Amino acid sequence: MVDDYRVTPWQVEGEVDYERLVREFGTQKIDENLKASISSLTGELHVLIRRGVFFSHRDLDLVLKDYRDGKGFFLYTGRGPSKAMHIGHLLPFVFTKWLQDKFGVNLYVEVTDDEKFLTNQGVTLDEARSWARENILDIIAVGFDPDKTFIFQDTEYIRNMYPRALEISKKLNFSEVKSVFGFEGSANIGWIFYPAIQMVPTMFERKRCLIPSGIDQDPYWRLQRDIAESLGYPKAAQIQSRFLPPLTGISGKMSASQxxxxxxxxxxxxxxxxxxxxxxxxxxxxxxxxxxxxxxxxxxxxxxxxxxxxxxxxxxxxxxxxxxxxxxxxxxxxxxxxxxxxxxxxxxxxxxxxxEATSKIDVYKFTGKLAQKMWSTVFD
Amino acid sequence: MVDDYRVTPWQVEGEVDYERLVREFGTQKIDENLKASISSLTGELHVLIRRGVFFSHRDLDLVLKDYRDGKGFFLYTGRGPSKAMHIGHLLPFVFTKWLQDKFGVNLYVEVTDDEKFLTNQGVTLDEARSWARENILDIIAVGFDPDKTFIFQDTEYIRNMYPRALEISKKLNFSEVKSVFGFEGSANIGWIFYPAIQMVPTMFERKRCLIPSGIDQDPYWRLQRDIAESLGYPKAAQIQSRFLPPLTGISGKMSASQxxxxxxxxxxxxxxxxxxxxxxxxxxxxxxxxxxxxxxxxxxxxxxxxxxxxxxxxxxxxxxxxxxxxxxxxxxxxxxxxxxxxxxxxxxxxxxxxxEATSKIDVYKFTGKLAQKMWSTVFD
Missing domain, CATH: 1.10.240.10 (Tyrosyl-Transfer RNA Synthetase)
Structure with missing residues (x-):
């Protein structure tokens, strides 16, 4: 069977067959029952889930159960910083804000300046870090709760995450990440290690972590789910979106280079x-x-x-x-x-x-209630 | 040809043929001319070089030239922390102190708690970090200049090193580290990334870096020498020792398990x-x-x-x-x-x-002149 599309965290090509992706990735479709469970708690359904942009999940039912049982949960999403964010980049944040508003939970936003640098030959670290600042302004503009949201850049917050990243990386060998991400021998060693960094925030709290993101990020969470319980944390839950199609037609993804x-x-x-x-x-x-x-x-x-x-x-x-x-x-x-x-x-x-966001960067990154707590915590 | 010995950063077995190792690793033997150059600057030769424990080098002649030309150089060595240090672990530090005394240069001592954890299945990160403290006491006891010596643990100093480690890791792919270290698919992804961390201190100053260490560490420096100039730094120089043989005979290395x-x-x-x-x-x-x-x-x-x-x-x-x-x-x-x-x-x-070292830990790690400078520097 010839692949007429390709979805990885770094590449989306062709007309994606989402039905097939759900089968191949082993996720669940968000069905009417689950939608009813959500709206029984939220009173309404956000347009992005009502109309099926967020269409796939893992353990979302368990997240809702934890919430009903008083155990709570937390949200984690991220952004690989790039020169300019387009409308397709922003929608997951808009949806995440709705989840935070409805459930009143903490949100962690990882800005992966390290990954952007490692996975793009032409991008310098300085560029990735200055784009991070630009992108953070767009994220803040979405309006998250400043005392329940922590926005951090990997190169700045690494000291607090590194011990946990080591614990995770010791559980993942090259063959495993290769089979999930398709790494070749030409992959640089930073890129190979990076999945451990992206998994750390799923263990920022002892509660279940719910990750709203594009379905292209699924390989990370599959790996996380393989190892999380052995480190004493729940498997991360996801609520996954399809891509807003590019202006030019329903194939592929909006692209900064076009x-x-x-x-x-x-x-x-x-x-x-x-x-x-x-x-x-x-x-x-x-x-x-x-x-x-x-x-x-x-x-x-x-x-x-x-x-x-x-x-x-x-x-x-x-x-x-x-x-x-x-x-x-x-x-x-x-x-x-x-x-x-x-x-x-x-x-x-x-x-x-x-x-208005310019004056709020410090709050989300350093001085907000959650941010302060996070800077005084080392995850080991 | 059957290998009757094996030397890697994690394993030394058999009766090492040092002549052959020098040929295979592509290093130079320290000859009488070079010994004369050293003693013309130092006035004497330390017993460990006089009697051939430090017997191999790369670019030591260039280091001496830089020193004579007033450009200076700096020293870098390290320690993979373990439960108890034996006499063979201490000798390179004794020799390094002699170099620092004679040349009056800065010394950086990396305590690789991350590597020790990643490369030993039975070692927890907590263990590696508490051994780090014990080993640091032994290292301080050697008597380094407290204002020209910075002793740091990777898990603590990572924030300052991570950007540079990313730069290095982007230049090294899996095939390259595999060919040098012999990594298999079963190697964990932290271990695969780790060489980038060990290379960062070779770029702590713009001067030439001289590394006194066991010849088993050579693979790291071969990689460093492949990429350093492309990042604007000199190739690291080394002065390399053979192993003090174990009490039980001239084969192998002293072992904590025996x-x-x-x-x-x-x-x-x-x-x-x-x-x-x-x-x-x-x-x-x-x-x-x-x-x-x-x-x-x-x-x-x-x-x-x-x-x-x-x-x-x-x-x-x-x-x-x-x-x-x-x-x-x-x-x-x-x-x-x-x-x-x-x-x-x-x-x-x-x-x-x-x-006496107990009261000096803070000086070497945080408050000494060099340590203070290092904590205010991020390498990117």
Whole structure:
């Protein structure tokens, strides 16, 4: 069987078959029962889980049980810092904030400047670290609880994590990481060790850890689940997302090296409009006449898919957009206009909050209640 | 060709053929010219180099040239902490102190609690770290300059070293470390990364680094020399020792798991006497009569070899011991008595200085002039 797509923590190519990925990775789909369990605790369901962007999980049922039983849990997610974050990078954080708000739990955000440096030949450590600062501003802008959130960069927080990383690394041999990540002999030795670093935060508390992230990160958590209990910690639970498809069509992932595939958090309103009008793949017909007659196909149409996945939260409104587009009542240009307005509204609000974030970096990294506690803790 | 010995940083077995090791490792022997260069600067030669315990080097001539040219150099050595240090562990430190005294240079002592944990299945990190403290007391007892010496444990100093370790690790891939260290797929990923950590201190200063250590550490420095210049640092120079042979005979290395092979720094005088009388391999004859008639063989006789390598510093005295033993004038018992006295004198002095070392730990680790500078420096 020929692979027509490829998903690793460093590479997403082709049109991902998510059904098959769930089978191959051995995760569970988030079914209606589980959605009902969540909304019985939260009162509502976030659009990103309601519409299936977060679609896969491991032990989410056990996390909810721990919560109901009063044991609690904690959240952990991360960011490999890069030059500019696009909208697809931000959505997991938006969802994570919703989880923190609803459950009132601690959140740890690992900014992996070490991994970004090790896995990219052309990136210097200085670059990775200055991107870390930029990305942290975008993350803070999402609005996490400043006393229940700790944002840290690996190269800064390593002293506190290193003993635990050693404990983890002693349990993982080269053959094991090779089989999960596909490392070759050409992999540098920092990259080979790095998985131990990414696993440390899953053991920051004795509670169960819930990790909201893209499903591409799954190999790390498979390894964590192999060894966590032998170190006295629960297996990490996950809630995993599919990728917001690139503007250019449903294959692959938005890419920093192809600016037309993505909308960046700092794109100005005109740039956003141009990108959507020019590059967004349309499911409409080639002429207005044909479109009016035959209608469009919303499920290959990127403006519709983006609205559906996140930007049009209202269920009755998105249903009407789908019907109007499919019937030909709504034209491609109108659909693109709708997304442009929603996106620019979202990005405008984000820009304001990012501006305010500059003065809050120290709180999330050092002086907030959770941050202070973390700097006085060495994990060994 | 069958290997009848094996030398790696973690294993020394068999009767080491040092001539062959020098050829295989590609180091240089310390010849009479080089000895003359050293003594022209130091006024004398330490017994450990005069008698050939430190017998091999790389770029020692360049180190001396840098010193003569006013560029200076610095010293770096280390210790993989273990339960108890034996006399063979201490000699490189004694020699290193002589180098520091004669050249007035900075010394960095890395205590590799991480490596000890990673490379020994039965050792916990707690154990490695408490042995580190014990070993540091023995090292301090040697008497290094407290303002020119920085002693650090990897798990404590990692924050300052990690960025540089990342830079190094990005230049080394699995195939390269495998070819040098012989790693298999079963090697844990911490162990695979560790060589990067051991290389960081060679770049603590922009000067040339001279490493006094056992020749078993050579693989690290070969790798360092492959990559150092690409990071803007000189290739590390080495001055390398053979192993003080175990009490039980000239094969292998003193071993903590076979207490009869070694004399520990905390062995009491009676224990030392018993070990030497009972276990020290003798080159003498089976009866006094035969010995008086045929004489002994000093070069397989461990008491003689220990006296020669270190404990009888006086050249005319050791020559007389050799002649008397070879001729049969000196008996095995007398030779063993001589070593016992010398060893117990050495260990008695060491014990006093080790007692005093307790109050000096903070100076070497944190408050000394060099230590303070190092804690305020991050290597990136």
């Amino acid at each position: 600016p037309e595939t993505a909308v960046y958090l700092n794109d100005d309103p005109n740039t956003v409009r141009k990108k959507i009008m020019r590059y967004a793949f349309s499911g409409g017909q080639s002429t207005v006449e044909l479109h009016r007659k035959l209608g469009g196909d919303p499920w290959v149409d990127i403006p519709f898919i983006w609205l559906y996945y996140f930007f049009e939260d209202d269920d009755s409104k998105i249903r009407k957009v789908e019907e109007d587009y499919r019937s030909g009542r709504m034209l491609t240009g109108e659909l693109k206009e709708l997304l442009t307005e929603k996106l620019n509204g979202f990005l405008g609000n984000h820009a304001v909050r990012r501006e | 207490p009869e092979t070694a004399v520990y720094l905390n062995d009491d005088p009676n224990t030392v006497r018993k070990k030497i009388m009972r276990y020290a391999f003798s080159g003498g004859q089976s009866t006094v009569e035969l010995h008086r008639k045929l004489g002994g063989d000093p070069w397989v006789d461990i008491p003689f070899i220990w006296l020669y390598y270190f404990f009888e510093d006086d050249d005319s005295k050791i020559r007389k011991v050799e002649e008397d033993y070879r001729s049969g004038r000196m008996l095995t018992g007398e030779l063993k008595e001589l070593l016992t006295e010398k060893l117990n004198g050495f260990l008695g002095n060491h014990a006093v200085r080790r007692e």
